[in-house]
Amino acid sequence: MSDVKKLAILPGDGIGPEVVAEAEKVLKKVEELFGHRFETSRGVFGGIAIDQYGTPLPEDTLAICKEADAVLLGAVGGPKWDNNPKETRPETGLLGIRKALGLFSNIRPAVIFDCLKEASTLKPEVLEGTDLIVVRELTGGSYFGEKFRRETENGQEAVDTCVYNVKEIERIVHQGFQIAQKRRKKLASVDKANVMETSRLWRETVNKIAPQYPDVELEHILVDNCAMQLLRRPASFDVIVTENMFGDILSDEAAMLTGSIGMLASASLGEGSFGLYEPVHGSAPDIAGQGIANPIATILSVALMLKLSFNYQEAGDSIERAVKNVLDAGHRTGDIAVDKSKALGTTAMGDLIVAAMTR
Structure with a gap:
């Protein structure tokens, strides 16, 4: 037993x-x-x-x-x-x-059941072969950063602080690479490195880790472009790894590829x-x-x-x-x-x- x-x-x-x-x-x-x-x-x-x-x-x-x-x-x-x-x-x-x-990592698979293609709002030919996982960092970023309001000459102002350190990024990125190794060996790292300093640190850290996984193909993609490509070419994604808020949004978008978030x-x-x-x-x-x-x-x-x-x-x-x-x-x-x-x-x-x- x-x-x-x-x-x-x-x-x-x-x-x-x-x-x-x-x-x-x-x-x-x-x-x-x-x-x-x-x-x-x-x-x-x-x-x-x-x-x-x-x-x-x-x-x-x-x-x-x-x-x-x-x-x-x-x-x-x-x-x-x-x-x-x-x-x-x-x-x-x-x-x-x-x-x-x-619990620092959230794993969200999005798999298309062939018999449910008609439930999705996307064309069946776009959905064909879609089988992806979003790996979302769960305990850092703006959800856990300092939050406050203050009075200014322009009225009340609200602040949400986004903070990430190298250790937090390393552990979630390692997990993303390791999951990709057991699947189709493709990892998309999603950030906003053209604007955000936390994203620039994220991308630098990913690039330092990548040589440890030479069998995994790495793609850097900006979050807004990723949101678009999930609708344009969802089957091209294998594993997506990203920070807390981006992962929250993208995983819900990926959910609707299946036709229902209830799946x-x-x-x-x-x-x-x-x-x-x-x-x-x-x-x-x-x-x-x-x-x-x-x-x-x-x-x-x-x-x-x-x-x-x-x-x-x-x-x-x-x-x-x-x-x-x-x-x-x-x-x-x-x-x-x-x-x-x-x-x-x-x-x-x-x-x-x-x-x-x-x-």
């Missing part, structure tokens, strides 16, 4: 609890098929934690995460908390948990095997409680967890294969369905994926 892996489950807000429930069914199927064992603990996180405890990241929740081998997160946020002070916004909890757990998984990693796994999509409060959310991104996040944190490659492949087979059979949730009248609900889609899983 395999070792028991400890999982912290943070369902969060909106559709989070609904999609996490389907992911947990998949984990139970993994136990049945492969003999792996998971011990789960649940924590309150995000807006619901603000309502109950006055903070998006209670100490008890953080303790559960630190004792776990991996974290599965649903989604956080919603208009209910949009006007809260910074300290009591759900997004502050996300930044806090990443920092507290040392994309993500992993937030640190130095070791520990990781936090979550769908790229938000809490979608407009459809929460209706049972129509797409659970595939969360289910694919479990597949990422099994592979990246636990090295359970066969089990992760089983999930990904089941998702592909269910989609190839024509089953769709509303966000990716051409004929909305035939769309499946959250639970029905989860049940089909579990039923399709095999060794």
